[in-house]
Structure formats: structure tokens, C-alpha cells
Amino acid sequence: MRTIETSERLFEKARTLLLGGGQGHKRPGKVNGRYPIYAVRGKGASFWDADGNEYIDYLCAFGPMLVGYGNPDVDAAVKAQVDEGVIFNIHHPKELELAEKLARLIPSCDMLSYFTGGSGATTGAVKIARAVTGRDRVLRCGYHGWHDWADPDGAGVPKAVGALTTAVGYNDLGSLKQALEAHREEYAVFMLEAFQGRGPSDGYLAGVQQLCAEHGTLLCFDEVKTGFRFALGGYQEFTGVTPDLSTFGKALGNGYDVAMVVGKREIMEQAGHVWVAATFHGQLIGVAAAIATIRLMEETDGVAAIWRQGRRLMDGLDRVMSDAGVDARSAGQPPMPRLSFGEGLDELANAFYDEAANRRIYFDPGHNWFISPAHTDEIVDYTIEASADAIRAALERGARA
Numbered sequence: 001m002r003t004i005e006t007s008e009r010l011f012e013k014a015r016t017l018l019l020g021g022g023q024g025h026k027r028p029g030k031v032n033g034r035y036p037i038y039a040v041r042g043k044g045a046s047f048w049d050a051d052g053n054e055y056i057d058y059l060c061a062f063g064p065m066l067v068g069y070g071n072p073d074v075d076a077a078v079k080a081q082v083d084e085g086v087i088f089n090i091h092h093p094k095e096l097e098l099a100e101k102l103a104r105l106i107p108s109c110d111m112l113s114y115f116t117g118g119s120g121a122t123t124g125a126v127k128i129a130r131a132v133t134g135r136d137r138v139l140r141c142g143y144h145g146w147h148d149w150a151d152p153d154g155a156g157v158p159k160a161v162g163a164l165t166t167a168v169g170y171n172d173l174g175s176l177k178q179a180l181e182a183h184r185e186e187y188a189v190f191m192l193e194a195f196q197g198r199g200p201s202d203g204y205l206a207g208v209q210q211l212c213a214e215h216g217t218l219l220c221f222d223e224v225k226t227g228f229r230f231a232l233g234g235y236q237e238f239t240g241v242t243p244d245l246s247t248f249g250k251a252l253g254n255g256y257d258v259a260m261v262v263g264k265r266e267i268m269e270q271a272g273h274v275w276v277a278a279t280f281h282g283q284l285i286g287v288a289a290a291i292a293t294i295r296l297m298e299e300t301d302g303v304a305a306i307w308r309q310g311r312r313l314m315d316g317l318d319r320v321m322s323d324a325g326v327d328a329r330s331a332g333q334p335p336m337p338r339l340s341f342g343e344g345l346d347e348l349a350n351a352f353y354d355e356a357a358n359r360r361i362y363f364d365p366g367h368n369w370f371i372s373p374a375h376t377d378e379i380v381d382y383t384i385e386a387s388a389d390a391i392r393a394a395l396e397r398g399a400r401a
């Protein structure tokens with residue numbers, strides 16, 4: 001039987017050493033069942049926990065592992081950069097190599113600015129938008145990180161700062177219109193996770209674009225999660241809707257930190273004076289990793305592999321749940337799927353995720369999943385088989401209870 005005792009012991013120690021016992025989203029309690037808390041290594045689509053259990057990972061470190069753990073091509077590029085130097089007083093030509101590549105791939109990218117972490121990039125976009133429009137207020141829809149503007153009601157955020165951010169509902173043009181009309185010419189930017197849940201309803205993104213244009217509010221797609229998965233040019237390439245600004249992070253460096261704000265030239269050229277400089281915005285590990293990751297995705301058609309494997313997984317899980325007579329269906333889109341259990345089935349869902357973990361499958365129940373080209377046919381087939389066993393075992397548990 002799988003145990004996670006070492007993880008639990010480490011977590012006890014962490015409670016006395018790390019703020020909150022560790023990063024909020026990695027804390028136990030967020031995931032139900034006996035999920036591991038400490039990982040010690042990863043390779044391809046798998047990671048191993050501190051007790052030596054292997055898991056086929058469908059959370060992919062919350063998104064960064066685009067082409068798999070320990071990818072030899074990406075890691076070779078990083079090691080070569082380590083030998084040459086990873087940060088300097090002055091700029092390095094690789095920053096331009098990556099910028100040229102991204103400007104060719106991403107529709108809204110004529111110019112860009114580097115950041116660290118997705119939260120850094122989204123906060124950079126807000127600062128740029130405020131500077132360019134001369135407006136203070138921000139609209140948001142989705143999760144955009146931990147900084148004050150993005151966590152307006154959070155502990156430690158001054159009320160005056162939080163009051164400048166307004167949240168509007170997804171797929172809800174009415175709430176956007178109402179907010180824009182309530183504070184005419186006051187909103188600098190609408191920060192939007194353009195893909196959420198099952199995706200945008202027909203005409204939503206075009207409607208958003210039109211409303212923002214009418215009100216002189218910049219539209220920024222927060223593509224920290226979606227970037228380089230739906231298409232190499234992001235969710236914007238996939239949908240054909242080009243925002244004014246966009247933010248990227250997570251997947252681009254396959255686990256090495258690289259993030260950015262990209263934008264149309266007419267906006268970015270007005271923002272050259274905005275102070276968005278930081279010591280590590282010029283680090284080259286993430287830049288070298290990003291160049292190698294994009295090259296690999298292009299050479300192997302990684303995006304097509306993500307769509308194919310995500311579709312196979314979703315169809316397979318639908319079959320498994322329907323054969324078991326369980327009201328649960330796959331949701332989302334193949335690059336970012338999840339499983340949705342019907343009402344009143346929380347206990348069964350918990351038992352299923354626990355039984356899946358006993359069979360080496362790490363499906364995070366509280367988050368969408370991410371599909372990687374490292375999820376091969378063999379791995380997806382195994383996952384579907386193991387899920388069939390897991391739901392049978394979960395139903396038996398319920399029958400015994």
C-alpha cells in the first residue's frame with residue numbers, strides 16, 4: 001500500500017520553518033485524499049515523491065512542465081548557458097533572439113519586456129497600462145497572481161489599493177459593460193484569462209474587445225496558463241482575437257523561470273519610460289530554456305501532440321465514467337482538461353482521486369490539468385485503464401461504507 005509518511009514528516013518540520021508551512025497552493029488540504037506533499041525528482045511525465053512513489057503527473061507543476069521533467073534538449077541549453085554565464089551587467093543577444101521568435105509567433109507581440117514569474121508579468125502589464133492610459137482603475141477576470149492589485153481583498157493589501165481593482169464575471173459582457181459605464185474613462189486595462197472552464201461563449205471575446213475599444217481601456221490577455229499550449233502563439237492565435245497586451249510565463253521555460261509582457265508597438269513604444277527593471281529580469285537561464293523549448297515544440301509539433309493526447313484522455317475518461325454508471329464527465333479543452341463530478345458526488349470523487357493516486361496517477365481535483373507531449377500514447381492508455389480500476393475501487397469503498 002502506498003504511504004506518504006516521509007512527506008507528512010517533512011511537512012511537520014515545514015510548519016516550523018516556512019511561512020504557512022510552504023506555498024499556499026502546495027499545502028495539503030487543497031487536495032483531498034492521501035496526496036504527497038514533497039517531491040524529490042521528475043523525469044518525462046512522472047515525478048517521484050519523498051516516499052519513493054511514482055506519479056504520472058497531469059498537473060505538470062501547475063503548468064510549467066510543457067515538454068516534461070528533465071527534458072534533455074532544454075536542459076542541455078540551460079547547461080550551455082550556465083557555462084557561458086547566466087547574468088551580466090549589460091544585455092545579452094539571446095534576449096533579442098527570443099524576442100524575435102516570440103514576435104513571429106504571438107499575434108499581439110511587436111515588442112516585449114522580460115519579468116520573473118507570472119505575477120511579475122501581470123503586474124508589469126498593469127503598470128504599463130496605467131502609464132500609457134493615465135488611468136488608475138483595473139478590471140480583472142481570472143487569477144492573475146499574488147500582487148496587491150490581483151488580490152484586492154487579501155490580507156495585507158491596503159484598502160485604497162484594493163479599491164482600484166474590480167472583478168467582472170467570465171462570459172458576462174453585461175457586467176463588463178456595467179463596470180466600464182460606472183467609471184467612464186477610469187479603467188486602464190481589462191486583465192482577462194480568456195480561457196476559463198469550458199471556454200468563451202460565442203462572441204464573448206469579440207464583444208470584450210469592442211467594449212474595451214469603445215471605452216479606451218486596454219485589453220490584456222493573461223496567457224500565463226494558456227500560452228504555448230493551445231497554439232505556439234497562445235490562446236489569441238487559437239481564437240483569432242488579438243488583444244493590446246498579453247502576459248506569458250509558466251510553460252515557456254519548461255520549468256525555468258521566464259515571464260513577459262508583450263504588446264502592440266503603438267502601446268509599448270509609449271511605455272519605454274515605465275520602471276519595470278529588476279536584477280533578475282535579465283537572467284539568461286529562462287531565456288535559453290525558452291529558446292530551446294520553442295524549438296523543440298516546433299520541431300516535434302508539440303502543440304498537435306498536446307491536442308491529440310488531451311482529446312484521447314478526455315474521451316477515455318468519459319468512456320470509463322459512463323461504463324461505471326457515474327455522473328462524471330471530462331470538461332475544459334484538450335490542452336487543459338479536468339474531470340467534473342455531478343452534484344453530491346464529492347465523496348466518490350475524493351475516493352476516485354485517491355485510488356487513482358494509488359495507481360500512479362496524479363490528477364489534481366482542485367485545478368485544471370495540463371497535457372504535455374510527454375504524455376505518450378502508452379501513458380494515456382495506462383491512465384485510462386488505471387482510471388477504470390480507480391472508479392471501480394472508489395465505488396466499492398462507497399458500497400462498504
Ligand SMILES: Cc1ncc(COP(=O)(O)O)c(C=O)c1O
Nearest residue numbers: 117118119143144145222224225
Ligand atoms: C492566469 C495566471 N496568471 C498569473 C499567474 C501568476 O503566475 P505565478 O504563479 O508564476 O506568479 C498564474 C498562476 O497560476 C495564472 O494561472
